[in-house]
Amino acid sequence: MVEQAIYTTYYSSPVGLLEIKVNEEAINAILFVNTWKGPKLDESSLQPNPEKNTIAERCTQQLSEYFEGKRMTFDFPFRQDGTAFQLKVWNALLDISYGKTISYLELSKRTGDVKAIRAVGTTNGKNQLCIVVPCHRVIGANGNLVGYGGDLWRKKWLLDHEAKFANGVQTLGGW
Structure with missing residues (x-):
């Protein structure tokens, strides 16, 4: 190769x-x-x-x-290497709508194995395509912001930014 x-x-x-x-x-x-x-x-x-x-x-x-709030999806070519499981998780992230969040539990359900929640969280953290593969849209089951490799303040900023343009609100939840 x-x-x-x-x-x-x-x-x-x-x-x-x-x-x-x-x-x-x-x-x-x-x-x-x-x-x-x-x-x-x-x-x-x-x-x-x-x-x-x-x-x-x-x-x-x-x-x-x-x-600028003018784009909600990306269409340039992007690709990251990983195991079959990692690729499955990263592809599931692409199905989370702009301005929406899901829990790590929900993400593990979407990948077909509710018991793989820790592996899903670890894989989410290994995402190399921040913002484009929206790992920032995954939050704790209790609604708290948890686990973002780019620092939690960035996760909050990205979620608030998306909520502003998707829903016309300034912030999501109590973050």
Whole structure:
């Protein structure tokens, strides 16, 4: 198997800098640069590849539209590698409507195994395509915000943002 070149660019969003990785075929990762999981980076030192990439440009355009409240789904090519179970969970995330939330229990039911709730939660946390594969739309069974690799403040911001444009409200729940 021939390894494909990876193109990296950065997108400055309302919830922080996003690192976008793409090969010749699809976006492979959209990750928050500074989260609780890793060391804080000096964002001014991060440099994107100097050449242009049309898939990355489409991605950043659609992310801009999302943050402006003009886009609820994404149609650029994206793909992340994983086990059959992981792919099943990540595909189930794509079925959660914009502005809506489900619990980890409901997500495990949608993947066909209610007893796999911990594995579903772990897989949700390994999602490499934040915002686009909407792992932020999964909350605790009691309605609390739990478990977001991009930090809970970002999860709250994304859910409030979507609620504002989907439902015409400023915030969801009591978050």
